[in-house]
Amino acid sequence: MSTRPARWFTRLASGPVLALVFTVLGFLPFTAILSATFGDLPKRPADVFAVILTLGMTLPLAIRRRWPAGSFAVIAVCFAVHESVAYPATAGTLGLLIALYSVGSLQDSHRGAVAIASTVGYAVFCFVLYLRHSPNGLADFVLFYVAALVGVGIGVLVRTRRAEEVARRRLEAEAAKAAERSRIARELHDVVTHHVTAMVVQSSATKYLTASPEQVAESLDTIGDTGRQALKELRSLLSVLEATGDQPSAGKSPALDDVPDLVAVTRNGGQPVELVEVGERTALPEAAGLTAYRVVQEALTNAVKYAGGHRTVVRIGYRTDGVDIEVASEGTTATPDRSLSGGRGLSGLRERVQGVGGELSAGSAADGVFRVRASIPTGSRA
Structure with missing residues (x-):
């Protein structure tokens, strides 16, 4: 839809143009x-x-946006004098209606004082008309005053709606910022917790491998690979925070296709992990694919922290309408390292999964196996 009519109307409603239009109409x-x-x-x-008074009722419209009360005062005085002297009718008197609307919609301060001064001025105007033997009676004076109030009221209504719209947009912007901060916090938690936990566990185990230089070298290589992967993901995440306005390049966010590499790195770190995939791989939206990857990542992090050395099985079942994920860890360490636990992993993960329209559950079964299950639909929202 063309925006030319809207631009034309906005230009027409501007102060100088409106003043020029009403000045021409007035003559x-x-x-x-x-x-x-x-x-x-x-x-x-x-x-x-009479010409001066007509100009006084139209030209002040040029400053109505900047000084609505001042513009209205000049126009109202000129209107009162014009009608009291009884000059011929002119369309320039319509400037009073625009001035009344402008006071209601644009006046920011001293609105009470403007209302009182206007009412007193109108009373004086009515008294002058009475002294000049105007045929108008009290009912006419009240009716004209009510009509003026309607003009101001329309302006006040527009002002209120405008303020509500500004407040709504501000709240939406604040909510969007809060949601983005929450998302970035979850990403940082997932990236840092997983990789740092793996590096701490691997480095702690390396001191027991001094008798086998080859295993020490392999463990150090695994720590290096884990650190490089962490840096890669952190760079991708931090690119979103850059003030340059550039968008992060496509393909940087991990997805289900990266799970085999994740499993391999965890296995190289000493955790026995098995990956089982069932069905044809289903394409997921970017947000859903990243969430699915984070489910496996968080579950493997917990397996390393609380079930180190015990068998862990990652099962991914692909459906036409979504994907099911289960990570089962056999056994739990009696005295896990609490320094590696932040206590927010599963709760934050549940929020993430729900955010893309999925469901997540976690807990130990009667057989002592701790399972993390997630179901994420293909049509999940981004």
Whole structure:
């Protein structure tokens, strides 16, 4: 849809353009029927002062956005004098309606003082009309005042709606920032916890391999590979935080296709891990694929921390509408290293899985096997 009409209307509603339009209308004879007259006094011929008053009711519209109260004050005084002197009708008097709306929608401060001053000024205007023997009575004066209040009320309504929209957008922006911070915190937890845990466990075990230089070299190579993988994932994550505005390059986020490498690295670190895949691999959205990878990663991290040296089986079942993941660890260390536990892994993982429309459960069965199960749909939301 073209935005030209909207741009044209916005340009027309700007102060200087609006002032020019109403000034031109104010001096066209056939537009007098549109005028906002009041008082019904016998008309007198127009003169130079009538021209000045007409300009006073239109030109101040140019500053209505910056000084709405000042613009309204000038226009209202000129309107009152114009009607009290009983000059011929002119469309320039419509500037009063625009000024009333502008005060309601644009005036930021001293609104009470403006309302009181306007009411007092209107009372003086009505008294002048009464002294000049205007045929209008009290009902007419009240009706005109109510009409003026309606103009201001429309402006106030627009102002309120505008403020609500600004507040809504601010809340949405804050919620988006909070969600992004939460997502980044989860990513940091998953990346750092897994790789650092693996490196700590591997380095602790290396001191018992001094009798076998080959095993020491292999263990050190595994620690190096784990550190490099951690750096790779951290660089991918930190690229999102850069202030350059560049998006991280595609393909950096790990997915289910990277699980075999994850299992191999964990196995090389001394944890007996078996990977079983059932069915044809199903394409998952990026967010869902990353979540599935994090499920396996977190479960293997827990296996290294709490079931070190015990058999762990990773089963991935592919369905047409999703993927099922189960990581089962046989046995739990009697005295796990609590310094490696942050206590947020599974709870954060459950939130992540629910965020893509899946379900996660974790716990020990009667056979003593600790299982982490997740079901993630193919059509999960990103």
